[in-house]
Amino acid sequence: MDLVLFHDLSNILLIAGIAILIIEAVILGFSTFVLLFLGLSLVLTGVGMKAGILDATYVTALWSNSLVTSVLAFTLWKPLRNMQSKVEVQDIESDFAQETFVLADDVDSSGGTRHIYSGVPWKLKSQQPISAGTTVKVVKTEVGVMWVEALDQPTE
Structure with a gap:
C-alpha cells in the first residue's frame, strides 16, 4: 500500500517535528531546549513547504532547518533558561501543622x-x-x- 503521507517532504517534516516536540514535552519535560528548537524548526519548515513559501527539496529542508533552529536557539535560549531557573520556595502546610x-x-x-x-x-x-x-x-x-x-x- 503506497502512502502519500510519507512521499511528501512537507508531511515528513511535520510528522518528525511533532514527534520530536512530543518527546521533548512528555519524556524529557522540556529539560533540553535543543529538541524543542529542532522540533519547532521542522514544523515551521513543513508548514512553509505546504504553503508554497519554500521549495519541497531536501537541500531547502536542510538549510531552512539549520537557519530556523539557529535563530530560535539564539532568540529563545536565555528567556527559556531564565524561566526554567526560577524556583518558588514555599513552606508546605502538612496535616499536622498547627497540631x-x-x-x-x-x-x-x-x-x-x-x-x-x-x-x-x-x-x-x-x-x-x-x-x-x-x-x-x-x-x-x-x-x-x-x-x-x-x-x-x-x-x-
Missing part, C-alpha cells in the same frame, strides 16, 4: 525530646527552651522533626 499538645519533657533547639504522633516518633525542637507541661503548637516540620512554639505557660 497542639502538652509537652511531657522539656524542649530546646537540640531535638533531644521525642513526641509520638500517629505511631511515629518525632524529634521536638524549639527556638526558645520550653518546659514540660506547656501546651505547644507545631509551627513547622522537617524530616523527622517538629518545630513547636509555646501557647501557654506550664500547668503544674
Whole structure:
C-alpha cells in the first residue's frame, strides 16, 4: 500500500517535528531546549513547504532547518533558561501543622525530646527552651522533626 503521507517532504517534516516536540514535552519535560528548537524548526519548515513559501527539496529542508533552529536557539535560549531557573520556595502546610499538645519533657533547639504522633516518633525542637507541661503548637516540620512554639505557660 503506497502512502502519500510519507512521499511528501512537507508531511515528513511535520510528522518528525511533532514527534520530536512530543518527546521533548512528555519524556524529557522540556529539560533540553535543543529538541524543542529542532522540533519547532521542522514544523515551521513543513508548514512553509505546504504553503508554497519554500521549495519541497531536501537541500531547502536542510538549510531552512539549520537557519530556523539557529535563530530560535539564539532568540529563545536565555528567556527559556531564565524561566526554567526560577524556583518558588514555599513552606508546605502538612496535616499536622498547627497540631497542639502538652509537652511531657522539656524542649530546646537540640531535638533531644521525642513526641509520638500517629505511631511515629518525632524529634521536638524549639527556638526558645520550653518546659514540660506547656501546651505547644507545631509551627513547622522537617524530616523527622517538629518545630513547636509555646501557647501557654506550664500547668503544674
